[in-house]
Amino acid sequence: MAVVVLDYGSxxxxxxxxxxxxxxxxxxxxxxxxxxxAADGLVVPGVGAFAACMSGLTAVNAPNLIGRRxxxxxxxxxxxxxxxxxxxxxxxxxxxxxxLGEWPGTVERLQAEVLPHMGWNTVTPPEDxxxxxxxxxxxxxxxxxxxxxxxxxxxxxxxxxPRVTWTDYGTPFVSAVENGPLWATQFHPEKSGDAGxxxxxxxxxxxx
Amino acid sequence: MDLGSAxxxxxxxxxxxxxxxxxxxxxxxxxxTGLRDAGDPVELAHRxxxxxxxxxxFLDITASSGERETTYDMVRRTADQVFIPLTxxxxxxxxxxxxxxxxxxxxxxxLSTAAxxxxxxxxxxxxxxxxxxxxxxxxxxxxxxxxxxxxxxxxGGREGTGRDTxxxxxxxxxxxxxxxxxxxxxxxxxxDGFDLELIRAVRGCVDVPIIASGGAGRAEHAVPAVEAxxxxxxxxxxxxxxxxxxxxxxxxxxxxGLPVRPPAARAPR
Numbered sequence: 001m002a003v004v005v006l007d008y009g010s011x012x013x014x015x016x017x018x019x020x021x022x023x024x025x026x027x028x029x030x031x032x033x034x035x036x037x038a039a040d041g042l043v044v045p046g047v048g049a050f051a052a053c054m055s056g057l058t059a060v061n062a063p064n065l066i067g068r069r070x071x072x073x074x075x076x077x078x079x080x081x082x083x084x085x086x087x088x089x090x091x092x093x094x095x096x097x098x099x100l101g102e103w104p105g106t107v108e109r110l111q112a113e114v115l116p117h118m119g120w121n122t123v124t125p126p127e128d129x130x131x132x133x134x135x136x137x138x139x140x141x142x143x144x145x146x147x148x149x150x151x152x153x154x155x156x157x158x159x160x161x162p163r164v165t166w167t168d169y170g171t172p173f174v175s176a177v178e179n180g181p182l183w184a185t186q187f188h189p190e191k192s193g194d195a196g197x198x199x200x201x202x203x204x205x206x207x208x
Numbered sequence: 209m210d211l212g213s214a215x216x217x218x219x220x221x222x223x224x225x226x227x228x229x230x231x232x233x234x235x236x237x238x239x240x241t242g243l244r245d246a247g248d249p250v251e252l253a254h255r256x257x258x259x260x261x262x263x264x265x266f267l268d269i270t271a272s273s274g275e276r277e278t279t280y281d282m283v284r285r286t287a288d289q290v291f292i293p294l295t296x297x298x299x300x301x302x303x304x305x306x307x308x309x310x311x312x313x314x315x316x317x318x319l320s321t322a323a324x325x326x327x328x329x330x331x332x333x334x335x336x337x338x339x340x341x342x343x344x345x346x347x348x349x350x351x352x353x354x355x356x357x358x359x360x361x362x363x364g365g366r367e368g369t370g371r372d373t374x375x376x377x378x379x380x381x382x383x384x385x386x387x388x389x390x391x392x393x394x395x396x397x398x399x400d401g402f403d404l405e406l407i408r409a410v411r412g413c414v415d416v417p418i419i420a421s422g423g424a425g426r427a428e429h430a431v432p433a434v435e436a437x438x439x440x441x442x443x444x445x446x447x448x449x450x451x452x453x454x455x456x457x458x459x460x461x462x463x464x465g466l467p468v469r470p471p472a473a474r475a476p477r
Contacts, residue, residue, distance in 0.1 A: 011337060014313040018288045048338025114439060116340050116386050118417045120220040120262055120469040139220055139469040141293055143315075143340045143386075168218055191293050191315060193257065 001025045001207050004039035006082075009056040011047045016079065019190035023200040031060040040207040042069055046081030050090030050107060050146065051097040053081045063100055070102070075181045075207050080144060083177070083184035087148055102182060103162075104152045105174075112170030115145040123175050123187075125165040131178050131185075131202050132165065138195035140175075140187035147173035147186060220469040222262035222440035223430070223457045224419060225447045227252060230269050232278030249282050253290040256447070259454040260471030261292065265318070265389070265442060268298035269364075276305075280312045287313020297345050297389075303332050310337060318343035318389055321362040324369060324376070327383055334384025343419075344385040348373040348406065349393040356409060365393040373406075374413050381414045388414065389442065392422035399425025402433035402441070411437025427456040431464040 003025040005016050017027045020043065028035055036042055044066065046053045057063060069076055078086050085099045090107035099107070110117055120139035125132040151174055155161045160180070167175035167186070175186045183203055189196035227234050233247040245251055253264055264286075268279050276299070283296055296309050297318030309317050317337075323329050323344060333342045351359040351368060358373035377388055390410055392403030402420045410418055420438035423429070430441045446452040458468040 010307055010310060011341075012287070012310045012313055012315055014284070014311065015287050015291065015315070018313075019291050022291070047340060048336075052338075114415055114417055116417065117219065118340070118387060119222050119439065122218045143293075145340070188293075191291060193291050196291060 001040045001204050002038070003027050003041045003043060003204075003207075004035050005029045005043045005045060006036065006057075006060070006062060007031050008060045008062060009052075011045070013045060015188075016043060016045050016190040019197065020200055020204075023197055023204055025200075025204055031062070033061060033065055036062075036065045037068065037074075039074075041075045041077060041204065042066070044076060044078045044082035044085075046079065046083075046085060048081065050081060050084055050092050050099070051095065053085055054090075054097055054099065057085065057100075066100060066102075070180075070182055073181050075183070075203070077203055078182075078184035079190070080186060080188060083186050084144075084146060084148070086177075086182070086184055090146065092146065103177065103179070105148045105150060107146050107148055110145060110147050110149075110170055110173060116143055117145065117147075117169045118143045120192075121167050121169060121175075121187075123165050123167050125176065126163045129163050129165065129178060130206065131163070131176055131183060131199055133202050135195055135198050138192075138198075140185075140189070140192040140195060140199075142167070142169075142175075142187045144186060147175075149173050218467055219439075220262065220467045221430070221434050221438075221461050222419070223260070223454050223461075223468070224263045224265055224440055224442040225256050225261050225454065226265040226267055226421070226442050226444040227448075228267050228269050228444065229279065229282060231275050232270075232282040235269070250285050250289055253286045253294075256454065257290050257292055258471070260458060260469070261454050262469055263293040263295065263440070264290070265295045265297070268296065270299065280308055283309060283312040283314050295343055295389075297343065301329075303329070303336060306333050306337060310341065314341075316341045316343050316387070318345040319385075320345040320347065323380065324360060324362050324371070327379065330380055330383040330385055334386070339384045339386035342385050343387045343389055344377065344380045345389040345391065346373060346377060346380075347391045347393055358406060358409065361393060365391075365396070374409060377410055377414050381416055385416065387417045387419065389419045389421060390438075395423030396421075398423050399446070401425065401429040402436075402438070404432055404436040407433055407436040407438050424452070427452050427460040430457050430461055431466065434461065434464075434466055
């Protein structure tokens, strides 16, 4: 499986690359449009601020590339802020930034006494989850202050319902989504030990 | 004010071993049995991962800046093989140092003396990399002359600054720090337990996670530290010498009703 980890700024991309390699993928860290389009799977990482990630993505034309991949049914996996930018918008410090709008919903500040939500927490996936197949009662590593508190995509008879996974921290928030070729995790599978490796293998298994 | 803390109870208390490294080698005797090389950070990181460590902290005490490359190489080799969060601190003086550590595979970088000397380093790092990877390491001791009675020290606790610890952590959080590694120089090395008074005081003035450090001697010491407001507990020598294991600390926390991530059941490497 050839995977591209999208390189659109600084941060720790090495762990994502190595964790995917350990899970069996061949990995290239790049923003080259041809490589992004040709990959079996595209990982969109992201740390820091929503707005900064959006400008980084825009600078490498990623919104269009991601849209083209999804239109062609090619898998994309968003991680952490790379998941958040898939929603309609993010609100940080009172400023709303448009996201990629693949999913309805707004990324907002979590409601908890201590933020960031930093450390290992559990997840509650739906029973038919492919992402968490073989994973039971495991912990995953989170580090974020913002999240999606309401899942608003209406279910229709004409499309299969997205599988939405939740985690509690102060209030429930969306910790993972499986929606056709588009998957995303609020936690960091690449830093979540063996449980995270299983999630990555489950994703690689969908790349066909 | 107790905003749904019952719902937050699934976030595990983190148990974190700290390794001192010099020139890319772990120093200050690690005394595990069965290690091929007790100074190899990668082997030790593996070992701690297997024992259930929730995160690793490397404190770089390399004196010569010319040897910094060995640190980056060590971080690279560790991050290539151990898939839990990795915090690296010690000698980080610039956004450039910060960037090199993140690119080598660190998830968080801790700032200490350089942030006291030039606090704008916090703003720059938080702006460029995000608060989630900026850790403030505070070495603090009791002393006269500060409003709270806690004074910030630098250079590994050797030099006082006259700065009030509580005022400093508040300022640092305002500038963008996402976590505080709170090291009590008074408790450090005593093995009498964490500095609960200090933890309570800092918890009372900031809302970012706090890693309690200094004073751990027994597994049970973790419990009052968490009850005082710590989100994570860190220790070095008790883990390295095998006096207390990560699992024992987690058992003590679990026995007190606190959530922990159980060590993964896995086949030997």
